Amino acid sequence: MTDDLNATGALALPSTKRSVPIALIRAREKVMGPIREMLSDCGITEQQWRILRVLEEFGPQDASSLAERACLLLPSQTRIVQTLLEKGLVTRQADEKDRRKQTVAITGAGQAIIHDKLDQAQAIATRIEEVIGKKRLAELLDILEDFQKL
Amino acid sequence: MTDDLNATGALALPSTKRSVPIALIRAREKVMGPIREMLSDCGITEQQWRILRVLEEFGPQDASSLAERACLLLPSQTRIVQTLLEKGLVTRQADEKDRRKQTVAITGAGQAIIHDKLDQAQAIATRIEEVIGKKRLAELLDILEDFQKL
DNA sequence: TCAATATATTTAACATAGCAAATATTGTGC
DNA sequence: GCACAATATTTGCTATGTTAAATATATTGA
Numbered sequence: 127m128t129d130d131l132n133a134t135g136a137l138a139l140p141s142t143k144r145s146v147p148i149a150l151i152r153a154r155e156k157v158m159g160p161i162r163e164m165l166s167d168c169g170i171t172e173q174q175w176r177i178l179r180v181l182e183e184f185g186p187q188d189a190s191s192l193a194e195r196a197c198l199l200l201p202s203q204t205r206i207v208q209t210l211l212e213k214g215l216v217t218r219q220a221d222e223k224d225r226r227k228q229t230v231a232i233t234g235a236g237q238a239i240i241h242d243k244l245d246q247a248q249a250i251a252t253r254i255e256e257v258i259g260k261k262r263l264a265e266l267l268d269i270l271e272d273f274q275k276l
Numbered sequence: 277m278t279d280d281l282n283a284t285g286a287l288a289l290p291s292t293k294r295s296v297p298i299a300l301i302r303a304r305e306k307v308m309g310p311i312r313e314m315l316s317d318c319g320i321t322e323q324q325w326r327i328l329r330v331l332e333e334f335g336p337q338d339a340s341s342l343a344e345r346a347c348l349l350l351p352s353q354t355r356i357v358q359t360l361l362e363k364g365l366v367t368r369q370a371d372e373k374d375r376r377k378q379t380v381a382i383t384g385a386g387q388a389i390i391h392d393k394l395d396q397a398q399a400i401a402t403r404i405e406e407v408i409g410k411k412r413l414a415e416l417l418d419i420l421e422d423f424q425k426l
Numbered sequence: 427t428c429a430a431t432a433t434a435t436t437t438a439a440c441a442t443a444g445c446a447a448a449t450a451t452t453g454t455g456c
Numbered sequence: 457g458c459a460c461a462a463t464a465t466t467t468g469c470t471a472t473g474t475t476a477a478a479t480a481t482a483t484t485g486a
Contacts, residue, residue: 139397142329142345144417146404147311147322150304151347153423157297160426162444171444171471172297179292189435195292197301202472204436209471226434226481247289254296257425266419267294273303275407276310312474321441321474339465352442354466359441376451376464430484437478448467454460 157254164246168239169213173198173206178215178236186231188221215239307404314396318389319363323348323356328365328386336381338371365389 142148165175176196193203207230210216215236221227255263292298308322315325326346343353357380360366365386371377405413
């Protein structure tokens with residue numbers, strides 16, 4: 127009884143205004159605005175920042191773990207690490223035991239960038255918490271986690 | 277008092293595991309999986325599908341409105357419409373009154389694709405509702421809307 | 427041991443994201 | 457009516473997303 131009907135009475139998709147995929151994009155777009163602004167003046171992209179963050183948080187790791195944690199597909203990860211190598215922000219070397227694996231690590235220069243932006247990044251996180259509310263933000267993260275069950 | 281501290285006692289960013297931008301990406305990735313699968317066999321991308329959906333829902337409209345509703349940047353919209361033109365799924369013509377504006381409309385072939393996929397798309401939407409729960413899904417959309425205040 | 431498989435990562439190719447600059451058309455003030 | 461600012465869209469360029477294929481190393485079983 128809750129099926130959406132269009133003007134002709136036929137079964138219709140939910141309006142794009144309440145579409146989950148579109149809502150996720152829109153929200154993300156807003157969140158990323160200030161973050162991109164923060165990163166633009168140090169020549170780092172959003173994805174490069176994520177890789178540095180993950181390396182700083184979890185330490186040196188193989189490519190697959192890094193891609194999973196930074197939420198990147200392996201091909202993207204490969205390219206991004208290559209540019210980070212050129213910038214001198216990470217290192218990469220084959221694992222001794224299993225030479226198929228590549229171990230990626232953050233350099234001092236990479237850590238410096240994170241530390242330089244720490245206050246700004248913290249301020250952005252705080253701002254989000256203020257606007258959305260601490261409780262609702264926690265709810266949001268919980269609900270989003272449930273999407274992994276799909 | 278709620279500041280996150282790392283091992284050295286310095287101010288630290290929230291773990292990437294509870295990062296809002298990353299959580300949004302992960303959720304979106306899961307949602308899009310079945311949708312991409314549905315579209316792959318008719319040679320249509322996710323963004324092309326969004327444009328067709330919006331044109332079907334709101335009718336012929338200028339490029340800016342279309343981009344806004346389909347949640348695409350104008351340059352992306354321009355290029356995607358170009359490929360849709362080549363596929364014969366949309367038309368585009370200059371507005372009579374204001375020749376700067378381009379009016380885009382869906383064709384019969386474009387509508388046919390939407391109607392062909394209607395049942396499948398509906399099933400995906402239902403599946404999401406089952407897993408997340410109707411109430412929580414509504415909460416999610418409400419919270420995501422609040423991000424526009426940022 | 428060696429061929430067949432499986433695993434880890436990279437490359438290739440095409441589509442899109444994001445930003446800045448270029449184009450085209452319209453509106454405005456003098 | 458014209459130079460000039462404003463608006464709507466497109467183009468150019470670099471980076472990433474996405475899928476499939478290629479490459480390299482490990483593992484397994486006859």
